[in-house]
Amino acid sequence: MRAKTLADSTKQSTQSLYIQKLVIAYNGNKTTEIFMEKVHTTCIYCGCGCGLFLHVENNRVIGASPSPLHPMSRGRLCIKGWLAGEFVGHPERLRHPLVRQREMFVRVPWEEALSLTATRLKEISRESGSESVGILTSAKGTNEENYLFMKLARAGLKTNNIDHVARLCHAPTVAGLGYAFGSGAMTNPISSLKEADAILVVGSNTTEQHPLIASYILKARARGAELIVADPRRTQIADLASIWLAPRPGTDIAWINALQNFIIQEGLTDEDFISTRTEGFEAVRQAVSVCTRELSERVSGIPAKDLKEAALAFGSAERGAVVYAMGITQHAAGTDNVQALANLVLMTGNIGREGTGLYPLRGHQNVQGACDMGALPDLYSGYQKVDLAREKFAEAWSTSLPEEPGQTALEMLESALEGRLKGLLIVGENPMMSYPDRTRIKKALEALEFLAVCEIFPTETTDLADVILPAASFAEKDGTFTSTERRIQRVRRAVPPPGEARAEWKVARDLLRRMGVAADYSSAADVMDEIARVTPIYGGVAYDRLDLKGLQWPCPSRDHPGTGILHSEKFSIGRARFRAVEHCEPFEAPDEEYPLILTTGRSLYHFHTGTMTRRTSLLEREVLQPTVEISPDDAKRMNIRNGQRVEVETRRGSICLEARVTQNVPAGTIFVPFHFCEAAANALTAQALDPKSKIPELKASAARIRRAKG
């Protein structure tokens, strides 16, 4: 009976199929010229830099799919990538320039918004000095945009107060690896990972935060490579590892030094490499010799047996690779942590060859590019130091340039609190959510005389702005992104921006003109031509050369094919530098009052402050609300059940959210993702800074937790 009904309905539907099509075939009339196009571009989310197609119909993005020939994505994407097009057409996009009038935002023409921004910043600069204004630019923007905002700060506002979110992620890498190797970038292409015999992953939740990179690590693992993961949380990649080390947050140097001590004791160092390619090893040998197994066990909580096993596995590998992310950098000892890992790869000779190397995984799709473009207070594009390159840029831009290095992101906000910084332009950043100690950040932004924010969506930061400039999203503009493996790739305009929104490079160009700096760019390609002229590592980059595979810098000339593996023959500084580092306790150790260590991070399904992913329906559904992860032991002790609302408190503030009792965090540690404005993790974190790179310690704060009232 059932089969019959089915057959009937199928027949019916098939019959009616014919009729309609007959009409079309006989008398069809194509009235509209609407096309379905697939535009090849680069993903907007993490630093993997996947190539994807945006499916465009009727000027709308209706889907996304991976590029099968792309060197990174190879026909694959993570869930965020597959859904990358969804937020683009969201109705909440900012469509018109807005200006605050009393407590209301009023729509104004672009001309007015731009003039107001330029005039106010100039006025403040004239009255209070050029160090009283600054720009926070964006790791979400293109290279061209970051370059122009860098130029705007230096040539337009005559200040080196320019920084961006790299300060909160890989500033220690730029500083640490810059010192050790002469270049603060990933040493090898990602594909090199699959050739490794041993991979040490430190403080990186790779399977969730860089899923495509994880796929290369897992390829090596399937081939038989040893996978060693160090993370306080039992993440998916920790679960798949052959050795999982779970250090107490903020004790990395203790165990990394002990690991090196084991390697030295076992005679697994590469003496040849050390003597011909490096300098300063003796000091490190002495420094790590005091890091005994007992000491490291006591400090980090990692059993010496596991650490020795890891040392043997990594030390004896023909090709060893070290992958790290925020778990290493977001500490008050961030730069030293990075150096400790650099020491490790140097003493084992794991650099400059296929399958080896040090892999800092960068969080944003273009945080590498934003650093490359000199959106940093002490460097021009291509990591040219402010003091050394000032004259060169002054000549190239035909203007005078400021001498003193500027302030870093958090220093700028600190100055704002003290009334020294008065005008700020924020481009595509949401410090209210992503910077530590939200209460303090809010006070700082409110203390400003003038705040302009260029954004794609209303955020907690635009709420505080005097002028809001609506920006084009990645699907609505041309440009380039540089991925974490230094691969410079095209971003293409697939659809027009909503309303009056504009690409940020146009905003920067127009502001430059208003400040009397020549800015004759008619396209993003023109900007890249200028970048290539003044930036040796990008010297050979031009749009006509950027095909599907892009180009990996250094690429000094038009005929240069780009560079996959760095430091293969020699280091740019001659010999690589060892530097002995010592463990020091995190800024805030747990105590009677605040007995737990709070660590923060991301979820697979959300990205940073959730501006884009929380407007993507499947991602939002997957992780609807913030939760705090707590170990069963702690939960039992504090009488907290799974799913119960709890209050997490630190010396800075408190938030209320649901508890998730899980084996994945060790006793004594709790974890809160920072995507959610309703329970902002950064209301809790501290502003303790690494003295060398000025990165705040986001990964370890003393906290307490209790059942929420009511």
Place this chain on the structure above:
Amino acid sequence: MKVLLPKRNLHLLLEALDHRMEVVAPIRAEGVPVFASWRGQPLALASNPLIPPQEFLLPQRDVLFRYVQDCGRYTFEKVSAKPRLIFGIRPCDLKAVAVLDRIFGKDPLDNPYFDRRRSTVLVGLNCLWPEPGCSCAAFGAGPEVDELSDLQLTDLGKNYLVETGSPAGVLILREHPEFFIEASEKDQAEKKKALRIAGEKLRGGTSPSVIKAAIEKADWDALGRQCLRCGGCTFVCPICHCFTIIDVGVPDGERLRCRDTCILSGFSRMTSGVNPRKSQGERLRNWFLDKFEYIPENIGLLGCVGCGRCSRSCLAEIDRQKLEVLR
């Protein structure tokens, strides 16, 4: 009806059809074959695009209707499907359309799907170049088109042998006689020979029974731990059709039907937070069981056509045929 289409006439035919309907065909974008609107570009028929042409019947995001509020009352604007012709669909993907027809054709009929389906002319292309990982033959989905194409083409070197599969196909041939020449028995024999060779290339591939056996003995817990939860398998599958419905915009806006994926936990999670498919392994297993047990039970056709796309786009590189745990 059987005729020959000289290859030089193919573009002319598509151009002529382009006046009546939007022609979609595999073209190259950045060197990659993709289904997209054809605007005179060279066709890319050598390999099957990663994203199947089902995206035109069941788009990743489809506007069901627009809602507009006016003086407290809502009015709804329906969007009607455009006339379209999809050229160069492989037998496996056509078979998958047959499966979707049955799924969406079950009472009550799914109107948004059939709106598009009815206004889409399907032109099949017999598959003479199976790729590694292809196993359509064992799944009854190739290498020859046997399902509901309006026209089916076979590459015979200089010409395409064109056969009609529906009245609409006949009409297209009749409307454009200038592009076709007569076919002979010899051409038919040539087609058979070419398909026999293609069939031989497909030997040794996997079969439904092999996969069913693999499902039985797979270690789902371990596979679930390796799965990177990208949903790629469900997004490239020509039969996967699950969707979710969202309203975007207040007070005016659109009701959208979006592709969903059972690989996400939110897909099966209840409002209370309870999830009948708790672990990733269970979700992965459900995906397989759906294709090899539930769909066959419901509609009498297998829920897999052996196109091999799921293996090609699996981020964790889980072999979808052997289901072996990687190390």
